Amino acid sequence: MAKKPSVDFVLRPFAGLPGEPDWVALREVVPAATAPVRTTAEYGSRDVVIATVLPMAWPALHRADGVVLVALQTNSGSGDASRDVAAALLEALELTPGSAVTTSGVPVPGPRLQDVLDLTLGFDVTVHEGFDFWLAPDAEVGADLREALEQANESMVPTRQLASVDSAYWCRMGEREYLRWAMPHDEQLLVDALARLHAARESAIGAAKFVGYFRSSGVVVPVWELAPGTAVEDLEQPAAEFRTRFEAALADTSPLDANARRARAGLVARQVTLR
Template sequence: MGKSSRKKARSAAASAEGAAPGAVGPRQPCPCGSGRQYKSCHGNPSGPPPVFSARPFAGLAGESDLIALREFVPAATAPLKVKGSDRSVTLCSLLPGAVPALVRDNGSIFLGLQVQHAYGDPSRDLAAVLNAALEAEPGTMVGLTENPGEGPTLQDLVEGDLVVTVHDGFDYWLDGLDDADGSMAAVLEQANAAVAPTVRLDGVDSAYWTALGEREYLRWVRPEDEDVLLDALARLHAAGEDHLVEGGKLIGMFRAHGVLVPVWDLPQGTGAEALVGPVADFAAKISATLADARPLETAERSARAGLTSRQLTIR
């Protein structure tokens, strides 16, 4: 079909779907950039879905670790410093029942990352939950039942570094809690049984070893621009320099909250300790490669295409 014929066909299809020639068709990408079809976004008669933030945690100290805790680290905590407040606030990977926040009897706050609601901007949602928890009575649960609308983000409310502690299980749920009837202990036992062993590596930021059944992996949240990091990984892959240990290999990556999370498959029995040196060496290697601004060569472009095809986007 010639160019003129294709143009006429698209116009006819748009008209058939109820759109004027030249207008956005229902099945075309929405002009807002959300990635949704127009009919499911700003072309929806019921109104557009909640706002989508491509990189919601940008600018936060510890952005990469926060993404790791939100997406794949089962049990971890990190204290948060709230601007202008001396309240004790602890960021948690997961809380009982995936509740967004718990205000403890002593007034301290547990703020959960792995939650069931999704209103497009998790940083804004976390800030809304945190503000509500700061106003709530001790001994209560806090959550979101509807889109909180415009408001501050987590970046607006907190300051300081994010110091992560990875736990073997969810025993932190019981810190300072009187579980006289044993009801929480039963919930805790069930939750702990499902925890995959996970270790945050020393010496580098946001690199996590985990064992899933008999398989071991390293998942490393990287803060660089996605395209720049992909170029660097492609150069190393094409040169055969993207492995960490003998028998291990880079198998793909997640895309989460605007950053990439490369994933290495590791030989059984590798363990976390054996990765500390190799990962530190690779960190230096990739830093040097990131500074290489030359256009990719043919083999590198092919490697980049292969890595791109092995991406899984999670939001």
């Protein structure tokens, strides 16, 4: 029996898409958000909504009003998240309105998001306070979906997007607030820049303490713990000021000094990789 072809692993699956760090953030750290995209003419020039998560962790939903939503946070997949999402998207386009792609399985090699989407368009994220975007306006909601919606809204981590910088998200977990900022730069150069700033005691954002970083879909996401009660508005100017310091550190190609090397070793030792 012939072996079913498999999808090759891709370390940075969303590379080449407009707004790559936001794709990663919506897949990993933002609970409720959407962004419109459009397929190429080859795939029908169809408007599609990329979403963080859908009811019952469905990979995609073709709502009764004709809107197609495709989720980034699902329970399974291959070694290439771009291929997985593209497979769900293409399947959803063929569904009858009012139907969902309920299982994803593991797709065979095929078109990726980079092949399916119009890459001349941006990736404009809207962060929501709940999951009502699952529903069409004036839709009749069954008991199961209503229960899923209520449970999702109750358990959601409050999250907001900063306006002064790209791909940075404030969130409140329990009584603590954090800033998680997805960045598109080469990992080695980015970590060097963070190490330079940390060694110089310039890695804070206002009163927010830099606590480390994690990696997801090949993108580095630095994390800051905020002073209790810090609102997203309090971060806008300090984040913009940090970006200026960070860009200067990123442009510095000189060897790291001893303090920066120690800071870098500490950062690398604490890093976490998420899928």
